[in-house]
Amino acid sequence: MVFVVLALFIIYPIGKMVLMSFVKPDQPITISNLTMHNFRRFSSSNLYKQATLNSIKVSLAIVFFSVLLGVPMAFVVSRIDIPGKDVISSLATLPIILPPFVGAYSWIILRGRNGLITSFVEKLLGITLPSIYGARGITLAMCLGYWPLVSLMVQGALSVADPFLEESAEVMGAGFLRRLRTIVLPLVSPTIGAAAVTVFMRSIGGFGVPAILGGEYYVLPTLIFFQVAGYFNLNAACAISLVCILFSIIALVIMNYVTAKQKAVTMTSTTREVKQITHPAAKFFGMLYVVLLLGISLAPHITVVIAAFSEVWAGTPLPTKMGLGNFRKVFAGSMNPLKNSLVLALSATLLCAFFGTLVAHTAVRGKTARGRWLIDATVTIPFILPGMVVGVALLSAFINPPLFLAGTGIIIIISYFVRRMPYVFRSAVGALEGLDPMLEQASSIMGASWATTFRKVTMPLITPSIVASSMITFTTLVGELSSTMILYSARWKTISVAIYEFLVDDALGPACVLGSIVNVVVLVGMLVANKLLGQKMGSMFKAG
Amino acid sequence: MVQLRVKDLVKEFPGGVRAVDNINFVIPPGSLFTLLGPSGCGKTTTLRLIAGLETPTSGQVFFDEEDYTSYPPFRREIGMVFQSYALFPHMTVYENVAYGLRIRNASNAEIEKRVNSALELVGLPGVSDRKPSQLSGGQQQRIALARAIVYDPKVLLLDEPLSNLDAKLRIYMRQEIKNIQETAGITTAYVTHDQEEALSISDYIAVMDSGTIAQFDKPYNVYERPSSVFVAAFIGQANFLEVEVCSLSSTGAHVAAKDGSIVEVGRIAGEKSKFRIGEKALLFFRPERVSLSKEPMDKTTLPCEVTGILFLGETTKYSLKLSHDEEVMVSVSKRLEDVGKGEKVNLLITPSDATIFPFDQKAAIEEVTK
Numbered sequence: 002m003v004f005v006v007l008a009l010f011i012i013y014p015i016g017k018m019v020l021m022s023f024v025k026p027d028q029p030i031t032i033s034n035l036t037m038h039n040f041r042r043f044s045s046s047n048l049y050k051q052a053t054l055n056s057i058k059v060s061l062a063i064v065f066f067s068v069l070l071g072v073p074m075a076f077v078v079s080r081i082d083i084p085g086k087d088v089i090s091s092l093a094t095l096p097i098i099l100p101p102f103v104g105a106y107s108w109i110i111l112r113g114r115n116g117l118i119t120s121f122v123e124k125l126l127g128i129t130l131p132s133i134y135g136a137r138g139i140t141l142a143m144c145l146g147y148w149p150l151v152s153l154m155v156q157g158a159l160s161v162a163d164p165f166l167e168e169s170a171e172v173m174g175a176g177f178l179r180r181l182r183t184i185v186l187p188l189v190s191p192t193i194g195a196a197a198v199t200v201f202m203r204s205i206g207g208f209g210v211p212a213i214l215g216g217e218y219y220v221l222p223t224l225i226f227f228q229v230a231g232y233f234n235l236n237a238a239c240a241i242s243l244v245c246i247l248f249s250i251i252a253l254v255i256m257n258y259v260t261a262k263q264k265a266v267t268m269t270s271t272t273r274e275v276k277q278i279t280h281p282a283a284k285f286f287g288m289l290y291v292v293l294l295l296g297i298s299l300a301p302h303i304t305v306v307i308a309a310f311s312e313v314w315a316g317t318p319l320p321t322k323m324g325l326g327n328f329r330k331v332f333a334g335s336m337n338p339l340k341n342s343l344v345l346a347l348s349a350t351l352l353c354a355f356f357g358t359l360v361a362h363t364a365v366r367g368k369t370a371r372g373r374w375l376i377d378a379t380v381t382i383p384f385i386l387p388g389m390v391v392g393v394a395l396l397s398a399f400i401n402p403p404l405f406l407a408g409t410g411i412i413i414i415i416s417y418f419v420r421r422m423p424y425v426f427r428s429a430v431g432a433l434e435g436l437d438p439m440l441e442q443a444s445s446i447m448g449a450s451w452a453t454t455f456r457k458v459t460m461p462l463i464t465p466s467i468v469a470s471s472m473i474t475f476t477t478l479v480g481e482l483s484s485t486m487i488l489y490s491a492r493w494k495t496i497s498v499a500i501y502e503f504l505v506d507d508a509l510g511p512a513c514v515l516g517s518i519v520n521v522v523v524l525v526g527m528l529v530a531n532k533l534l535g536q537k538m539g540s541m542f543k544a545g
Numbered sequence: 546m547v548q549l550r551v552k553d554l555v556k557e558f559p560g561g562v563r564a565v566d567n568i569n570f571v572i573p574p575g576s577l578f579t580l581l582g583p584s585g586c587g588k589t590t591t592l593r594l595i596a597g598l599e600t601p602t603s604g605q606v607f608f609d610e611e612d613y614t615s616y617p618p619f620r621r622e623i624g625m626v627f628q629s630y631a632l633f634p635h636m637t638v639y640e641n642v643a644y645g646l647r648i649r650n651a652s653n654a655e656i657e658k659r660v661n662s663a664l665e666l667v668g669l670p671g672v673s674d675r676k677p678s679q680l681s682g683g684q685q686q687r688i689a690l691a692r693a694i695v696y697d698p699k700v701l702l703l704d705e706p707l708s709n710l711d712a713k714l715r716i717y718m719r720q721e722i723k724n725i726q727e728t729a730g731i732t733t734a735y736v737t738h739d740q741e742e743a744l745s746i747s748d749y750i751a752v753m754d755s756g757t758i759a760q761f762d763k764p765y766n767v768y769e770r771p772s773s774v775f776v777a778a779f780i781g782q783a784n785f786l787e788v789e790v791c792s793l794s795s796t797g798a799h800v801a802a803k804d805g806s807i808v809e810v811g812r813i814a815g816e817k818s819k820f821r822i823g824e825k826a827l828l829f830f831r832p833e834r835v836s837l838s839k840e841p842m843d844k845t846t847l848p849c850e851v852t853g854i855l856f857l858g859e860t861t862k863y864s865l866k867l868s869h870d871e872e873v874m875v876s877v878s879k880r881l882e883d884v885g886k887g888e889k890v891n892l893l894i895t896p897s898d899a900t901i902f903p904f905d906q907k908a909a910i911e912e913v914t915k
Contacts, residue, residue, distance in 0.1 A: 165631035168598050171618040172625040173645035173696070183644070187635045 003363045006356060007379045010419050014398035015382065018390075021397045022239035039240035052219040057248065059139050059211075059220060060204035066144040067200045068193060071151025074294060078152070079159040081287040082277035089291055090156075091527070093149045096298045098473065099523050100480030100497065101146040102209025103516040104301035106504055108133055108142055109213070110308050110513075111301070134216035142210050145298045147203060151196040158192035159185070164275045194256045202249045206387020208483040209497075213504055221245045222389045222483065229487050235397050238487075242390040249385060302520055308513040327510035338499035339518065345410060345495065346478035349417030354471045356418070357425025358463070362455070364426075365433040366441075384423040391416055392487030408490035416484040421474040428470035432463035469530040476526035480519040546574035547608045547699045549595070549732050554604035556590050564590040566756035567604070572749065577726050577733045579743040582753035583779065583913070588736045591753070592702050595734055597621050608699055619648075624693030624731070625702040628709065630685045632677035638664075638688055639673035645696040663695040664688075666725060683714045690722065694729050701726065701733040707742065715739075719746050740780050744768060752776045769831075769898070772814060774906035777829050778913040784873040785910055786828040788901070790820050798901060800828055804868035807845050809896035819903040827902040832876040834898035837863065838891050839884055846891040849873075851884060865892060 020030045028034045042049045078089055096104070111118050112133040119130050131137060166188070170180050208222040215223060221241055228238040278284075312322045364376040383391050395416050399406035406412040436459065444454040482497040489498050496515050503512035549572040556565040564587045572578040580588035593599040595606055597618035605614045613621055624645075632641050642660045651659070664670050667687035677685055686706060693701060706722070707715045723746040726733050737743050743750050744764045752759045752767060752775075759779075760772040771777035774785070788800035791807060798810045798820070808828065813820065820826055836842065852872070853864035861880040865873050875892065884890060 163629070163631065165627045165629055166633060168596075168618070169625060169627055169631040169692075170633075170644065171598070172596055172621075172623055172702075173692070174619045174622070174648040175644075176619050179648065184633060 003356075003360050003376070007360070007376070010395075010415055011379055011383055014391075014394040015386075017398040018239045018242060018394040021236050022243045024236055026234050026236045039237050040244075042237070043244065048219065049224065052221055052224050053244065055136065055218060056205050056220040056222075056245075059136050059143075060201050060248075062136070062140045063144045063147060063204040064197050064201045066140065067148040067151050068197055070144065070294060071148035071196070072155055072193060073290060074148065074152040075155035075159055077287040077291055079156050080275065080278055081283050082279045083284055083288045083291065089295070090153075092295050092299065093152060095149075095302070095524070095527065096146045097149050097153075098476055098527055099146075099302050099520055100209065100482065100516075101143060101207065102213050102482055102497075103305055103480060103500065103519055104146060105138075105142040105210045105213045106509065106512060106516070107301035107304035107308065108138060110304055110509065112138070132216075134214055135218040138214035139211050139218070139220075142214055142301070143204055143207060145301070146210075147200045148294070148298070150199055150203075151193070154192050154196040154199075155189055158189045160275065162188055162275065167275075194259060198252050198256045201252045202385050202387070205245060205248055206389060206483070208387070208389050208486060209501075212501065222387060225389050225393060226486060229393065229396070235393070235400070238393045239397055242387075242393045245387055245390055249387075253385075305513045305516040306520065308509065309517040311510075327514045331511045331514045338494050338496045339515075341410075341493055342479050342496040345413050345417060345493070346475050346481075348410075349414045349421065349478055350471050350475040352414065352418045353422045353425045353474050354467055357422045357470070358429045358467055360422070361426050361429035361433055362459070365430055366438070380423050380426050383419040386420075388416075388420060388481065388483030389487060391420055392484035395419075395484075396487055407488075408492070410493045413485060413488050413493055413495075416488055417478050417481065420481075420484060421478060424470045424474045424477075425467060428466040429463055432466035433459075436462055469532075472526045472530035476523040476530070479522050479526075546730055547732055548572065548574050549578075549700055549734065550607040551591075551595070552605045552607065554591070554594060554606070555602045556587075556594055556599060557602040563756050565594065565601075568751075568753075568756075568758050570751055570758065570761050572732055572734065574732055575730045576748035577723065577735060577746060578749045578751065579735045579737060579747040580751050580753055581737055581740060581743040581780075582759075584738060585755075586753040587756040588738075588753050589704055592704055592734055592736045595700070596623055596625055596702055622699045623702055624696070624698035624700070626686075626689045626693050626704065626706045628705040630677075630689040630709075632685055632689060632692070634677055636676075637673065638669075638675050638677065638680070641677065641688060642692045642695050644692065649696055659695055660691075663691040666694075666728070667691045668721070682710055683718065686710060686718060687721075690725065694725070694731065697729075698731065701729075701731040703733065703735045705736055705738070707737070707739075715742070722746065744780075752779060754779075770812065770814075771829075771900075773909065774827060774829070774902045775909040775913060777900070777902070778910050782832050782874065782876075784830050784832060784875070785907075786867070786871055786873070787904075788826055788828045790822050790824055790826050790901070793817065793820060793822060797896070800826060800901060802828075802847055802867070803871065804848070806847050808847070808894055808899065809844075810899045810901050811897040812900040814900050814902050819905075820901065825904040827904055827907060828894075829900045829902055830894045830898060832862070832874050833860070833878075834895045835875045835877070836893040836895070837875060837877050837881060838893075839881060839888070840891070842891055842893055844893055846893045849890060849892050851886055851888050851890055854884075854886065856880065863890075865890070 022039050023035045023037070024030050025034065025036055025038050043053065044050075074093070077083065078086055110116055112130070113119065114132070116133070119133075122128055122130055133141075162185070167180050167184055170184050175183065206222060208226060211218070211220045211223055212226070221244065225238045225241045225245070228234045228241065309327055310323050310325070312324045312326045360376060360380060364373045367373055386394075395412055396407055398404070399412055406415070440458055441454050444458045445451070449457065480497050481495070482501065485495050485497055486501070489495060496519060500512045500515045503509075503515070551568060551570050554565055554568050555563065557563050566587070568591065580591055582588050590599060594601050597613070597616060601614065605612055607613065608621075633644070636644070639660055642663055643656050646656045646659060660673070661670065664673065667690050669684060669687050669691070672680065672684065672688075677688065680688065686709075689706070703722070707718055710718060719742050735747070744767070747764050749761065750764055750767050751761045754775050760767055760776045762770075762772075767776060768780055771780065777783045778785075786802060788802055788808065790798060791801050792799045793813070796811070798813055800808050800810055802808060810828065847867060849865040849867045851863055852866050855862040860876045860878055862874060862876045865875060867873065873892075881890065
């Protein structure tokens with residue numbers, strides 16, 4: 002069953018998408034119809050060329066700044082003795098989980114054409130700040146959402162690094178900076194590389210932020226959206242998706258090549274913890290950095306909440322008139338989008354929890370290493386694909402009978418399911434690997450059937466991990482935009498789509514109300530998950 | 546060659562645990578000194594204090610006459626081999642060994658010359674280009690040693706360097722380390738919990754017991770003339786009997802065993818004022834410092850019954866039960882023929898190798914054996 006589900010919902014749609022991209026619109030898929038027609042535009046159309054270039058430029062910039070911000074953060078949190086590390090870690094996961102496009106439009110409030118900061122600086126200093134729309138704004142909004150990916154992963158690597166390596170360098174005469182340069186950084190560089198690739202993949206496939214802050218600045222996901230929503234040319238969308246994936250793969254290959262050279266196997270494991278820096282100056286500047294970065298990263302999301310409650314807010318640091326006007330406007334309309342989002346996210350989450358655990362159990366306790374690898378690879382594919390691409394793949398797979406699902410809630414649930422199952426899968430694999438198989442063996446020797454063993458022994462021990470990862474799955478689905486954008490229909494409009502429509506209509510206030518609701522749902526889910534999952538959060542978001 | 550001196554060293558960890566409690570010692574230049582003790586006695590902490598990896602709560606560390614206490618590790622000119630070797634996994638063997646030389650700004654030609662001669666010294670030329678993970682445990686151990694001595698440190702520190710090797714390799718490597726240390730002539734501090742290792746390679750041994758130094762001495766003195774019951778019981782095998790002091794003199798004493806037999810004792814450990822005629826004491830002797838015979842001997846002997854025989858080739862071990870059910874273990878080079886379990890024999894403890902300890906140290910026996 003595991004293999005049937007994986008084949009039907011992951012392998013088949015991706016295969017179909019690849020084939021469709023080589024066929025002209027409205028033609029059946031046959032050998033004789035194969036053509037490069039859909040790709041030709043990448044050499045003929047200026048729009049395509051520009052969008053491709055933009056995508057690469059912006060993604061590289063986001064990777065650069067995310068690493069620049071995230072690595073020092075990881076170092077401060079893992080090596081400097083500052084208070085409140087648990088709180089810091091929880092807060093740092095927020096920017097990843099809060100929908101980035103919700104934060105993005107608060108940049109319009111702050112730095113839009115009539116934004117607070119824009120007009121404030123203009124009035125006070127007489128300087129006209131460069132526009133937030135375009136590459137600059139996209140980079141800013143996205144790297145503030147993605148640096149925590151880098152910092153969480155690097156933090157994990159730093160905290161398991163063998164402290165004796167640094168001590169031995171110190172004994173041989175290496176000072177602090179030298180140790181950092183010759184020991185610490187080389188050892189975590191494979192992790193930094195992996196984090197960079199993860200960020201790159203997310204950046205090149207990100208739709209929400211460019212859609213809101215892009216203006217006339219187009220990127221590949223915007224083109225995909227145009228093809229699907231504007232022209233309903235699925236074949237072209239498939240082709241663009243493929244190009245998108247191609248860049249992700251290139252990034253992955255380059256990074257594997259670079260890090261393979263210095264792939265370091267830690268030879269010994271020690272339970273001794275890394276010594277913390279206790280110098281007062283280090284503590285002060287470390288704390289300052291943490292507070293500033295977290296403040297700036299969370300400011301957009303806080304702004305959204307303030308904006309939701311404000312009725313008049315123009316050119317002043319705080320709204321001049323607060324009230325529930327925006328809420329009344331929103332609640333007067335249909336509450337279906339909110340209901341839809343919750344129903345879709347909940348159904349997909351339950352599916353993820355059930356199948357994710359089952360697949361993980363098959364993978365971990367399965368007999369062959371090859372089967373394990375196959376499952377792992379299949380489950381991970383949709384994880385590294387942009388949401389938009391998953392949407393296109395599913396749409397192209399299920400748009401014709403016998404499996405006609407386009408426009409239904411089911412196809413959205415499937416897309417949520419395949420995209421988020423890796424969360425549950427990975428944390429269940431982690432929990433199962435930490436579980437001594439002898440416990441299960443002991444149970445069956447005592448006469449318990451497979452089902453009883455699973456229910457009485459395995460489940461209770463891995464439940465906390467599964468509940469926690471399901472919480473995260475749910476929270477990240479409530480605000481899911483990119484694959485929904487491709488798959489939704491009038492009947493199944495979600496809260497994220499509603500926000501997007503408000504924004505297109507320039508109705509910032511109501512958009513902020515919905516954004517705040519999403520933020521609150523996410524926050525509550527996060528708190529619960531964080532309690533259950535603790536430190537292991539970072540490894541869940543890693544690509545590949 | 547430098548002299549290493551430690552003065553009134555104290556290390557208190559958060560929570561009030563005194564891992565090192567006021568220790569003092571002087572290691573002569575060029576000698577190999579071992580910190581020996583059960584786990585948790587503070588030996589590794591002492592080594593890390595010498596390295597500067599821990600900051601002492603109080604006390605000082607001197608290299609010759611210079612106070613090094615406030616120096617960070619990287620200014621101390623030391624070499625160190627860690628228990629886990631701590632070879633840098635991202636560097637080749639060559640780069641690992643060259644690391645300390647690069648920090649000292651040696652020229653490339655100089656580095657090449659010295660790395661190669663260090664690798665030759667540890668008997669591993671030709672592995673330069675490998676990664677540490679491609680080496681066996683014993684090879685890694687030697688690379689760690691080469692890396693630690695290549696830049697001629699003033700002091701070499703070794704933290705249980707052989708504990709991850711199998712028994713045979715351990716015996717071979719400890720001799721190698723001793724040879725290399727003598728060739729290089731570096732003042733060396735060595736931490737181990739393996740007493741045989743300590744006895745075989747050290748010039749000096751400090752036996753540590755819960756943060757303090759129980760005895761600082763040459764290896765044979767630690768074995769033959771232990772200063773306390775703890776040292777006697779920790780090093781080698783030891784027999785203890787409760788006895789009563791009958792007479793005390795400047796050269797020794799006479800004590801009475803529980804059955805009344807008088808035993809001649811050649812050494813009194815600790816202050817003489819601790820012993821009083823008519824009061825209890827602890828009689829200590831090594832298993833091999835005895836004579837055993839079926840026939841009566843011309844000196845006073847202890848009558849006992851054989852409860853077990855263990856033939857080991859070189860020696861034969863006998864478990865004996867004394868008159869009041871006290872048990873001792875002795876070891877003789879010549880097996881007693883025709884003596885089986887349950888038979889009576891006579892035990893003579895060689896007087897010059899018999900020692901009495903104050904009775905109040907009795908608790909230490911259990912502390913060691915538990």
